[in-house]
Amino acid sequence: MEPFKIKVVEPIAVTTREQRAAALAEAGFNLFNVPAALVTIDLLTDSGTSAMSDRQWAGIMLGDESYAGSRNYFHLEGVVRRLTTYRHVIPTHQGRVAENLLFTTTVKPGDRVPNNIHFDTTRANVEHNLGVAVDCVVDEGYDPVNEAPFKGNMDIAKLDRLFAEVGRERMPLVMLTVTNNSGGGQPVSLANARATSAWCRQHGIPLFFDACRFAENAYFCKQRDPECAGRSIEEIARAFFALGDGCTMSAKKDGLVNIGGFIATNDDGLAQRLSNMLILIEGFTTYGGLAGRDLEAIALGLEEVLDERYLEHRVGQVRRFGERLRAAGVPIVLPVGGHAVFLDARRFLPHIPQPEFPAQALTCALYLEGGVRGVEIGGLMFGKPDEGTGEWSWPELELVRLAVPRRVYTDAHLDHVVDVCARLLACRATIRGLRIVQRADVLPHFTARLAPLGGLLA
Numbered sequence: 001m002e003p004f005k006i007k008v009v010e011p012i013a014v015t016t017r018e019q020r021a022a023a024l025a026e027a028g029f030n031l032f033n034v035p036a037a038l039v040t041i042d043l044l045t046d047s048g049t050s051a052m053s054d055r056q057w058a059g060i061m062l063g064d065e066s067y068a069g070s071r072n073y074f075h076l077e078g079v080v081r082r083l084t085t086y087r088h089v090i091p092t093h094q095g096r097v098a099e100n101l102l103f104t105t106t107v108k109p110g111d112r113v114p115n116n117i118h119f120d121t122t123r124a125n126v127e128h129n130l131g132v133a134v135d136c137v138v139d140e141g142y143d144p145v146n147e148a149p150f151k152g153n154m155d156i157a158k159l160d161r162l163f164a165e166v167g168r169e170r171m172p173l174v175m176l177t178v179t180n181n182s183g184g185g186q187p188v189s190l191a192n193a194r195a196t197s198a199w200c201r202q203h204g205i206p207l208f209f210d211a212c213r214f215a216e217n218a219y220f221c222k223q224r225d226p227e228c229a230g231r232s233i234e235e236i237a238r239a240f241f242a243l244g245d246g247c248t249m250s251a252k253k254d255g256l257v258n259i260g261g262f263i264a265t266n267d268d269g270l271a272q273r274l275s276n277m278l279i280l281i282e283g284f285t286t287y288g289g290l291a292g293r294d295l296e297a298i299a300l301g302l303e304e305v306l307d308e309r310y311l312e313h314r315v316g317q318v319r320r321f322g323e324r325l326r327a328a329g330v331p332i333v334l335p336v337g338g339h340a341v342f343l344d345a346r347r348f349l350p351h352i353p354q355p356e357f358p359a360q361a362l363t364c365a366l367y368l369e370g371g372v373r374g375v376e377i378g379g380l381m382f383g384k385p386d387e388g389t390g391e392w393s394w395p396e397l398e399l400v401r402l403a404v405p406r407r408v409y410t411d412a413h414l415d416h417v418v419d420v421c422a423r424l425l426a427c428r429a430t431i432r433g434l435r436i437v438q439r440a441d442v443l444p445h446f447t448a449r450l451a452p453l454g455g456l457l458a
């Protein structure tokens with residue numbers, strides 16, 4: 001059962017199919033353009049959508065809004081130092097700013113930045129600095145039916161091959177994303193983080209964690225890895241962080257807040273460069289684009305997220321959601337990840353070829369059928385035309401992510417989503433693909449507009 005009581009409630013939208021069809025057309029078949037007031041169950045993201053605790057709301061009232069040296073900053077600094085072992089704690093207003101700071105200060109044109117799988121903002125920030133983002137996850141990370149326990153692991157042989165190709169001078173840092181969001185929210189094992197760290201040390205390359213979901217990753221380690229079984233979540237998380245030179249963090253995930261992030265590191269010189277850039281784009285080093293009250297909520301959230309009863313409920317709720325979908329015959333990525341269930345659109349809609357955006361078609365169908373909003377992680381997000389030939393390259397996976405906000409929905413809400421998926425499965429032949437009408441070059445999925453090629457969505 002939920003290890004919390006519900007103290008504040010918010011009504012959810014109930015809409016008609018006609019309203020949803022009109023909203024979808026108006027939105028250019030892009031769910032980012034649909035007003036939240038027309039969404040019944042919003043699984044677009046687990047980012048910034050958490051319900052805060054009474055303790056966090058109380059902390060908001062203790063905000064010290066001083067421009068410099070706010071007491072809430074020192075609270076956050078203490079919590080992050082204890083958790084990560086990193087000395088320098090630089091707040092940012094969300095994760096991608098931490099990435100922007102890191103890559104503008106470390107990446108030169110032509111540099112390669114390996115990661116297990118780069119999240120889209122990480123990839124975009126590397127590319128914005130004219131670097132090349134290289135995914136080095138183990139092969140099973142791309143196999144949606146392989147039930148290996150740590151499908152987020154880095155493939156060290158892939159790092160070796162990249163190093164042999166480009167050398168130390170072209171690899172300013174290695175990133176490791178825990179859990180591996182773009183590969184299905186799959187965890188990285190402590191042994192793999194250790195091997196990655198040893199590889200980095202051997203080659204003199206810094207290792208940074210993309211730590212958005214570090215607590216969920218630690219919980220998986222405790223469940224699946226005998227080495228971690230007897231240890232607390234905090235101990236496991238600290239063991240990971242101690243293997244790296246720093247981390248970027250979107251606190252909108254495992255920080256249990258609606259806005260905020262940070263970058264932390266032990267490298268004094270880098271911290272100085274990051275701070276200089278922070279002042280240019282975010283604000284002074286003790287607030288980084290946030291209000292003092294936000295810093296307080298993050299500090300408290302980072303403590304709460306380490307509670308094992310919370311994590312058991314959190315990861316358990318997502319797992320039960322996946323199990324019910326699986327029982328209904330819905331093809332999903334296995335094993336179920338920590339923050340989301342990923343529908344496998346290639347198997348759900350095998351009749352739609354990749355250039356017709358099967359995962360985006362499924363995302364639209366979920367909304368039309370039941371007011372459910374997920375997000376496409378497939379060709380719309382990662383496919384792109386070659387600058388010279390115009391020929392498209394496509395990602396390995398066509399997924400629809402149903403991300404579960406923390407402490408927000410009950411299992412009954414998620415049962416509605418299972419019903420909607422099952423109904424669509426029964427009429428899947430009527431779902432047709434989409435074509436692009438308008439597309440931006442950077443992070444195109446946010447603003448793209450599409451049109452249906454017929455069938456249910458037309």
Ligand code: P61
Pocket residue numbers: 044045046047094095096097119120121122177181210212250251252260261375403445
């Ligand atoms: C998400 F549709 N994730 O998963 P920021 N690293 C990692 C993330 O998961 C992540 C960030 C860095 C989001 C929000 C989101 O196209 C999208 O605080 C592993 O959002 O800047 C964010 O953290 C960036 C959803 C982002 C999207 C971009 O839902």
